[in-house]
Amino acid sequence: MPTIVVEVMPKAELLDPQGKAVAGALGRLGKSQFTGVRVGKRFEITIDGPADAAALADIAQLADTVLSNSVIEDVVGIHVVGTAEAVN
Amino acid sequence: MPTIVVEVMPKAELLDPQGKAVAGALGRLGKSQFTGVRVGKRFEITIDGPADAAALADIAQLADTVLSNSVIEDVVGIHVVGTAEAVN
Numbered sequence: 001m002p003t004i005v006v007e008v009m010p011k012a013e014l015l016d017p018q019g020k021a022v023a024g025a026l027g028r029l030g031k032s033q034f035t036g037v038r039v040g041k042r043f044e045i046t047i048d049g050p051a052d053a054a055a056l057a058d059i060a061q062l063a064d065t066v067l068s069n070s071v072i073e074d075v076v077g078i079h080v081v082g083t084a085e086a087v088n
Numbered sequence: 089m090p091t092i093v094v095e096v097m098p099k100a101e102l103l104d105p106q107g108k109a110v111a112g113a114l115g116r117l118g119k120s121q122f123t124g125v126r127v128g129k130r131f132e133i134t135i136d137g138p139a140d141a142a143a144l145a146d147i148a149q150l151a152d153t154v155l156s157n158s159v160i161e162d163v164v165g166i167h168v169v170g171t172a173e174a175v176n
Contacts, residue, residue, distance in 0.1 A: 001123070007130055022131070025154060031146060035089070036134035042095055043110070046124035058119060066113060 097128035
């Protein structure tokens with residue numbers, strides 16, 4: 001079954017406290033060349049059926065309404081990844 | 089400045105309660121063709137310097153030790169995405 005990946009990130013203009021915490025941790029580990037970290041979400045959605053245009057349109061609509069909070073987050077990517085990481 | 093994306097997902101053989109909750113919500117919305125959802129994390133890390141092999145090796149090591157919990161999560165992808173979504 002095909003899998004669709006939806007990527008959601010906090011909006012660039014908003015503070016991301018979780019990312020700040022990770023960036024601070026990297027700095028304390030001596031990795032100060034990594035100046036910024038932002039933490040978002042990655043959904044892997046398995047479809048029972050083909051990953052056709054209709055399924056992608058459905059996912060795009062769900063990504064904006066269910067999977068992300070459009071006040072603070074942007075959907076930055078939606079793509080199909082075959083059967084990677086399917087149940088073996 | 090280049091940005092490196094690190095993708096972390098819960099291990100396939102473990103239960104992902106957050107993904108189960110999303111899958112349930114999609115089912116209640118009538119989108120029962122989406123049979124499985126897993127929710128992972130997506131880190132965008134900005135580097136002050138080139139995204140060369142040394143930086144990627146550093147990130148790969150940090151991804152395994154700091155950005156993911158190897159008991160329950162797998163690092164599924166590390167890639168460079170130019171200056172996308174940098175501060176405008």
